[in-house]
Amino acid sequence: MPREGLQSGTDRRPRMKKTTFVGRKTGRTLYRFTMSEQDLMNRSSQFEGRCILCGASRGTCEPDARKYTCEKCGQPSVYGLEELLLMGYVRIGGAADKGERTATL
Numbered sequence: 001m002p003r004e005g006l007q008s009g010t011d012r013r014p015r016m017k018k019t020t021f022v023g024r025k026t027g028r029t030l031y032r033f034t035m036s037e038q039d040l041m042n043r044s045s046q047f048e049g050r051c052i053l054c055g056a057s058r059g060t061c062e063p064d065a066r067k068y069t070c071e072k073c074g075q076p077s078v079y080g081l082e083e084l085l086l087m088g089y090v091r092i093g094g095a096a097d098k099g100e101r102t103a104t105l
Helices: 037-045 081-087 095-104
Strands: 017-022 029-035 049-051 076-080 090-092
Touching: 029 037, 029 049, 037 081, 037 090, 049 081, 076 081, 081 090
Parallel strands: 029 090
Antiparallel strands: 017 029, 049 076
16 A cells, blocks of 8 residues: 555656636646655756656656657647746655654754
């Protein structure tokens, strides 16, 4: 049985939560991602990017990538994780982060 917060199968990374919201300027439905600091560091080291229109993942994406073409929806809407963090599309959260911060205080 998989531990809580982990995906089943061979991928043992903590889950990343995807939520949708409506963009103020465009009125389009966009994706926002919530993950732990550790998960962000792991995914960044693997050069992962994310599409803000469909939420799909794209590998081999530079951290500062902007408007790469999404392999799933075909739109130029893939950004590197660090770029998404600066743009406000990635939120850092999770019980693991709180526990680690509390332990260091």
